[in-house]
Amino acid sequence: xxxxxxxxxxxxxxxxxxxxxxxxxxxxxxxxxxxxxxxxxxxxxxxxxxxxxxxxxxxxxxxxxxxxxxxxxxxxxxxxxxxxxxxx
Numbered sequence: 001x002x003x004x005x006x007x008x009x010x011x012x013x014x015x016x017x018x019x020x021x022x023x024x025x026x027x028x029x030x031x032x033x034x035x036x037x038x039x040x041x042x043x044x045x046x047x048x049x050x051x052x053x054x055x056x057x058x059x060x061x062x063x064x065x066x067x068x069x070x071x072x073x074x075x076x077x078x079x080x081x082x083x084x085x086x087x088x
Contacts, residue, residue: 004058004071011068016046018068019061023048026057026076033057 011018027035033050040046043063050057055073062069070076 004073006072006075008070008076009067010070014061014063014066015068016061019046022059022068022070026050
């Protein structure tokens with residue numbers, strides 16, 4: 001498995017809505033990153049990957065783990081919105 005420098009717990013449960021919100025935030029905050037095809041696992045988990053040069057951001061709605069989270073080569077918490085947006 002690929003290693004990332006940063007990891008962020010976005011929401012403590014599965015949530016397609018919170019997953020979409022996280023992806024929308026990343027697309028607005030990092031417009032130079034290209035969006036790959038959405039991956040859907042056999043258990044229904046979704047993974048959205050964004051790339052720019054040798055940097056990557058991966059957003060997961062992981063049904064095995066039971067959470068929405070992001071793994072990233074770039075810091076995502078540079079604005080307070082990312083940290084506070086997904087409180088339960």
